Amino acid sequence: MKESPQSQNLDKLLRSSKLVSGGFMGDDARSVYEIVDEDMAELSKLGFTTKHVAERMQQITNIAVSGLGTWVKVDQQRQAKVDEAKGRLVCPWPHPGRFDKRVTTIRITETDETIQWSDLNIHLIAEHGFFEGRGSKFRIEPKELVKTIF
Numbered sequence: 001m002k003e004s005p006q007s008q009n010l011d012k013l014l015r016s017s018k019l020v021s022g023g024f025m026g027d028d029a030r031s032v033y034e035i036v037d038e039d040m041a042e043l044s045k046l047g048f049t050t051k052h053v054a055e056r057m058q059q060i061t062n063i064a065v066s067g068l069g070t071w072v073k074v075d076q077q078r079q080a081k082v083d084e085a086k087g088r089l090v091c092p093w094p095h096p097g098r099f100d101k102r103v104t105t106i107r108i109t110e111t112d113e114t115i116q117w118s119d120l121n122i123h124l125i126a127e128h129g130f131f132e133g134r135g136s137k138f139r140i141e142p143k144e145l146v147k148t149i150f
């Protein structure tokens, strides 16, 4: 499929460091739509929707906020914490609204495995099905995420 000028602009913006340092794409050579398609296919194979996943991420962040930077128990298997950072991020699509720069870390207590996300990650997954490109700082593998948060 021939890509529209708009989608080419989006791709360019996502690869630049204009909105976040290092950009959203890492060293992923695929187009943003290829990345979204593949991650959506993976997620549905696992039996989850982006809504379901994003809601759970938000829920974990909301629980963790109360710890003010320390670990908070989410359930028997999991802890989470939120690190606040100054500033806000915008959605590259674009979307109105600003997203706090805070980062949530979830940890499986037994194995010490962790995954991190920002508030913008939650929005990108919920609204755009975008888990970021491979090699980007906040790339989240759908499979790892599902395993860690559910």
Ligand SMILES: [Zn+2]
Binding pocket: 091, 092, 093, 094, 095, 123, 124, 127, 128
């Ligand atoms: Zn958006």
